[in-house]
Amino acid sequence: MTIDRPPTAYEERVYTMCSAIPKGRVTTYGDMAKALSPPSCARAVGQAMRRNPFAPKVPCHRVVASDLKLGGFKGSWGTETANVKLKRQMLLEEGVEIEGDLIGRHCVVRAGELQRLVAGKK
Template sequence: MRHGVLASPLGELTLARDERGLVGVWYPDHRGGAPADLGARDDAAFGDVAAQLAEYFAGERTAFDLPLAPRGDAFETRVWAALREIPYGTTRSYGELARDVGGPGYAQAVGAANGRNPLSVVVPCHRVVGADGTLTGYAGGLWRKRFLLSLEEPDADAAGRLF
């Protein structure tokens, strides 16, 4: 495993990858934080990730095309895969996502798995909101969630739909 650090509009991002793909993208104050041992630092090893993130932040990319290798249990992996199916510029509620991965009674489990998503921005957990559309929980802080949603759907922010 190796890691790198990348400047972004949301602060420095710590990136990690192994031989299978990208393992994590963490904010400096990420709730739960990055694992302690991320291997040697090699910023140059993340040129592909840096390029795609730059395109995303410039509004030129709506989906990421990177090999991903997040570490989680079977349920978390299923939730993270479902997150990748939420289209750019849209949101889903925790309940809607729960129905997609197992049933309406899974909303809390989905929320927990969403909160443990190690691939911030790339796996768009920021697109999950409360049932009434409110911005709830985000490991990088609600200000970052609002920023990402505003980037993806500027009209929603202007119309006051981003609480």
């Protein structure tokens, strides 16, 4: 997806937070939304991820759906789409455990931990 504008202040906050997610871990759109200051909503985080012009430096592939399924990637949804297959492969290569369509719960960074990770990067 090509973006013909610079990221908004909101998108910059989302990308900063996303950059704090370590390899081998994921977070959810909802946990990112809760961890943002002020809190946001999962859909807004998803839209920012979809427009991410800094991938893979800003690792939007590390953000998954609240039910711990892979969710979307590059605007595509569905486990059989090429983009979501790529997301799955990227996560597996980083050491994220995926069983069937679900991310292993121990791989998930929740909102509180995400806030601490971002604070540690400042």
